[in-house]
Amino acid sequence: MASDFSPHDSFAVAPMIDVTTRTFRRFARLMTKKAMLYTEMVAANALVHGKEYLIEYDHSEEGPCTLQLGGCDPQILSQAAKIGEKHGYSAINLNCGCPSDKVFKGDFGAVLMKKPELICDCVKAMRDAVSIPVTVKTRIGVDEFDSPEFTLRLISNIASAGSNHVILHCRKAWLHGLSPKENRTVPPLDYARAALVKEEFPNLCLTVNGGITSLFTARHLLLKYDGVMLGRAIIDDPYILAGVDAQIFKDESHIMTRDEVFSKVLDFTEVYLAQGHKLSHLGVFVQGLFNGCHGARRFRNYLSTHMHELGADAGVFVKAYEIMKNS
Template sequence: MYEKALANGSKIFAVAPMIDWTDTHCRFLHRQLSAHALLYTEMIVADAIIHGQRDRLLGYHAEEHPLALQLGGSDPAKLAEAVRIAADYGYDEINLNVGCPSDRVQSGTFGACLMREPQTVARCVEAMNAVAAVPVTVKCRIGVDDQDPKTVLPDFIDQVVSAGAQAIWIHARKAWLQGLSPKENRDIPPLDYSLAYRIKQDHPDVFIGINGGITDLDQADDHLKHMDGVMIGRAAYHNTSILADVDSRIYGETAVEPDWLGVRDKMMAYAENYVAKGGRLNHVTRHMVGLFQGLPGARRFRQILSSDATRPGAGPEVIAAAFAAINFENSPETVAV
């Protein structure tokens, strides 16, 4: 995937891994809007895969491809074992998290704090590559705390690429591990896109993607003039409909109006199957509230999904009722948002 993108000059759009958000239900929804966007799991800790309920952690719907598994950890042997286990599940990529600033991640000595330990990250990448049949990649910050990103990031990238990382996704802001919450770390440290651009210039033969603060596809287009890929997180979750334009804007497919009722029907069938297996409807619908931002009826759409889906016995009819609340601007069958 990454080698092909570099060889033919094509770009990659990805939805960022987000803890508690990008679960299998979320990804199934996102795939209904874009056939080509690269989707990521939530970060899953290597120890959990080794010792936990593997099918629950690693299982997903076949329609989610292309799909990357993001791992958390700092022990090369454990990460390699997690990669071996995950091989049976058929992911398209294995990504190492070197960017999460949460206290839980810090206590486990992985995530963003690994920006201080590029040699450890390199050993992890080498160990993962030794057993992986798919690309091993890294998602990182530009630095942490008092580090100077202009010094730290180039050295980090050099070591990780030399270890065999086939792609680097750069969240273009520092993480402050002391004094800022994970939420604050997504907004307060200033973005430095120009540094990410310089890293790409220094590594023309390595896939380098950018993440952080990107809120729409116009911004994505601007970044793709400098970078090989662009990754959007919260904006794609809270305003999910922007994903409907990804295939035409980023991948060059013919622009067509989204078949929103087709999306409705797919999500109803998916939810019916999930509920029949003992799941709760709101596990699915909580990821849908970001659809139709700004359209007449969107507020009622969100209210129905947020309240009715939590009631005992709620089924896919709730999704139908929510879609019925939207006053589409054009035809009811296929309309653009």
């Protein structure tokens, strides 16, 4: 059976709605060529009903990138997966962990964990439809279904459906009473569950996700697991990405300083604006570049005040940088 795990999957940036946009991916690629990036979750239904623009993609600029689909209809998901393959994505991922109201009503995301046979049917249908890897992102459980036996059965179902790469967000989802945001913090992380999965399914490629905040921790986890996936840590400190190729993928290239990344950002900004994009769409990511450094707050404040102005250009970034350096 072909592997659904690519070498790039050793380090992935998590799919995040309103974050992992095309702009984010182009920004991330200024720092890492090797990490696997993801799209935001895209509803399979929307994709097959004419909204292909949602997944416009340029592999040479953004790749490798996995398209994450939300859905629960095997037929629709298989069609959506085909569309994703046609657009050049490296893999298709099924979201079985998102707890938002929207997906709850649509009967997909975390709800799917309660219907393991349906997950099987979805994975099988997608596998039959495409020749690129098909993977699943799930949590360790949902609501009262959160025992170790439940997690193992879930993973066993996914593996038997033909996917040999699972991304495990190591906390359960509470579908009632917790917001999606609370569902990322309130249920505790349980990495022991990931260890159990790895022990029981040694041939399955397992990416772990949840609460990883540094490359140091990532490397430590990679001694045990096949891949790591970071989400919020990359929003908080995107500069983490500058160390990924050297520290995770053992690439010999020089690790850029934040100032060097910033200089690349300025070059990219010219191209980006010339393509008709707004500075603020890039600025939301650039804002975090100096987090943790002296003057970072001034940098952020200047950007958030000025990047939305009509005609805002790279000069706004430069001015924010000067203010930070002179503070």
